[in-house]
Amino acid sequence: MIKTNTLAISALLMLALSGCDKILSEPTIDTSTDELMKTTSQEVRSSLPEADRSKFDNALKLLAFSQIDMKDLFAAGAADTESIESRMKESLHGKTAQQVIAEAENIKLEREKRQREQAVVEIAELEKKREASAKAIKELKKFQVIRSRFTQEEQKYRGKQPIIDITVKNGTDSPVSRAYFEGTIASPGRSVPWHVDTFNYSISGGLEPGEEQSWRLAPNRFSDWGKVNAPADAVFTVTVQRIDGADSQSLYSATGFTERDEKRLSELKSKYDI
Incomplete structure (x- = not known):
């Protein structure tokens, strides 16, 4: 019995040692x-x-x-x-x-x-x-563009001068010192506008809540506004992009969340299943 156990133990030791050799x-x-x-x-x-x-x-x-x-x-x-x-x-x-x-x-x-x-x-x-x-866009709707017109007026000895006529009303609860706009000149039935550009106006004395003003703006005639050659049926529409408060700091901006931000958010949520 002792001899048998010794043989068994020896066999186990040999097996273990062979495993160690393999590891080593x-x-x-x-x-x-x-x-x-x-x-x-x-x-x-x-x-x-x-x-x-x-x-x-x-x-x-x-x-x-x-x-x-x-x-x-x-x-x-x-x-x-x-x-x-x-x-x-x-x-x-x-x-x-x-x-x-x-x-x-x-x-x-x-x-x-x-x-x-x-x-x-x-x-x-x-x-x-x-x-x-989204909150800013909602608030910007309160700053209304009541009237907008774009014309090219002939100037003696100077050629045509682009003119933007615009009437706005401040329906927000805050005074506005500067307003930023995007103007689009397009014809009904056409998918591509004749011209899309931005412009802004510093309001002398500001525009208090509830006040309405009309402005006659003259963009640089050598700018892209001066190159517009739209037909008579073209319509000039204006959207408010941003307004600044009395301290000249942005009150609301529609450009705070861009298409690039939206794409990035969608990609991250899809990738990490969030």
Whole structure:
């Protein structure tokens, strides 16, 4: 019985030792010298099945380059280059193929976690911006454009002078010092306008709540307004884009949330399923 147990224990020890030998014999990357790093990396790669070698190559790059900060790329001097190289080698030294792949996966997961956290913050900012823009557009409707006309008046010895006639009424609760507009000259039935441009006007003395004013504006005749050659049936429409308060700071702006912002918000919410 004792002899049988001894044989069994010996067999178990041999099996365990053979497993240890297998573990100990698994090749690792040695970055002691550039030559050793090159040869041992190739040995580690060759120890993998063909199907896993591409995965190892990508993991090796990710692990090495994860040690580089963007600021390192712009750092000057040999000392900085040596520091980067040292960190890269340290991150690879003594690692097996599976350790390289596993650590690279951890880096990817951590990076994806940080990216998601940043996306959540950006989504919240964009949604707040969209909400503020929607409120601004609603308020801007209270600053009414009652009348708008665009003409080209012939000037003696000077050619044609573009003229914008506009009447507005301040239906907001705040005085307005400057108003910003987008004007469109288009003909009924045509999908493409003759001209679309912006203009603004600094209101002398401001426009108090409930007040109405008419302005006759003369854009530079050498600007695009002066090049407009629309037919008689063309209609001039004006929309309010922004108004400034008495302190010359923006009260409401329709351009706070752009098409680019909307696209970015949609992309982030779709990508992170939020």
